Amino acid sequence: MTKSRSGIHTLHIPDPSKAAAGAALDAVTELGDALPDTGPDLYLEYGAKHLRNHLPAEVLDALAQWRYSPTAWLTLANLPGPHEPVPTPRDGFCDESLLRTPNLVHFGILHLLGLTPIAYPWENDGRLIRNVAPRAASADTLTSWGYAQPLDWHTDDSVLDHRPEADAAEAIPHYLSFFGMRNDERVPTDLLPVDTVLETLPDRTAEALRRPDFTVTAPESYTTDDHGRPLSRTVVPVLWTLPDGNAALRYGPGRLTGHTPGARAALADFERHAAGLPGLPVMVEEGGFHIFDNRRVMHRRVPFQPAAEGRARWLRRCYAHRPATAPVPATAG
Incomplete structure (x- = not known):
């Protein structure tokens, strides 16, 4: 395990294990023609199986812990990628059959x-x-396809x-x-714990x-409702407590509206304080895996100039849900 200057711990996979x-x-045959969207359980099962067989014990122990x-986030480095190089997609989507190994790694973890x-x-x-990659038509949008x-x-x-x-x-x-x-431009993802x-x-x-004095609206990457209006949710809090006792937050610039003077003042105060905090930079590079709790951590990204066509920054994002665990039985006595 290594520690970056930001204080982010990284589990580094040795070259022989990679x-x-x-x-x-690369040799997995059980997937057939399945892709992540058509056979997610296969990618979860066989990805995890082969990672268990080949990752170092200390890495597997850290994942189990x-x-x-x-914790609020976790980072791994030097994981296997595709057998042959795949160009960065230009329009947001790509041929998933070329990405079996990174998909098995991603879902396996x-x-x-x-x-x-x-x-x-x-x-x-x-x-x-989701392919987090620059798309020329989306350059100025506030989405994962934008960059300007x-x-x-x-x-x-x-x-x-x-x-x-x-x-x-x-x-x-x-999560x-x-x-x-790839991330030749070395563009970090900044994290800010709630x-x-x-x-x-x-x-x-x-x-x-x-x-519950706020309304929140959906970002640009969402489709609209049946009437062409942005999706929204009313009578919600900005801040709440998770079952494990950690503080959780929902926030997007310009996406929240307070319904009372106190709510509006609190939102403005929150934004003023958050704007003055630097956060912690995480560099997700080729073969890197990073995960963070979306309710306990805010994130941001600076504008950047993409590298040449086919070589631009490209991250693969997947949302993840933690199923509710069964309650621990009470002990007798």
Whole structure:
């Protein structure tokens, strides 16, 4: 395990383990014609199987520990990628059959972490994996296909249901996971823990953010409702507490509206404090895997100039959900 200057711990896969895992994953025959969207369980099962067989014991132990006691984020480096180079997609989508090995790695790690991939029908054409890659037609949009404008601090899919009993198909995604295909531009993803922001906020501001006095609207990457209006959710809090006791947040610049003077003042105070915090940079490079809790961590990205066609920054994003665990039986006595 290594530690970057930002304080982010990284599990580094040794070259021999990477080669062995890559060879085993390249040789998987049980998938048939299945793609991640048509056979996710196959990718979860066989990805995890071969990673268990070839990753070092200390890495598997760290993944198992995270599974039962998750931190706000986790990073791995030097994982196997496609057998042959694949150009960065130009229009947001690509031939998934060329990406079997990175998809097996991505889904295999999610399975080892006890997580389930999740997609939404109104976003990304309902696909599980989003190509975070520059698209010329989307350059100025505030989406994962844009690059000319900054993406300020936000959490993803804040318009969805935050309650712990919410169905996975309608809930704010618990985790964002990324597999790095390439990042020659060395563009980081900055992370800002909710706890860090709360340390700077007055108690009265936090209390106001916990009240269901807000409306949230969906971002540009969402489709609209049947009447052409942006999807929205009313009477919701900005801040709440997760079942494990950690503070959680929904936020997107310009996406939240307070319905009372106190709510509007609290939102403005929150934005002022968050804007002054630097966050922690994470560099997801080729063969890297990074995951963070979308409810406990905000993220952002600076504008950048993409590399040459076919070589531009390309991350593969998959939302993940942690199924509710059964309660621990009470001991007798």
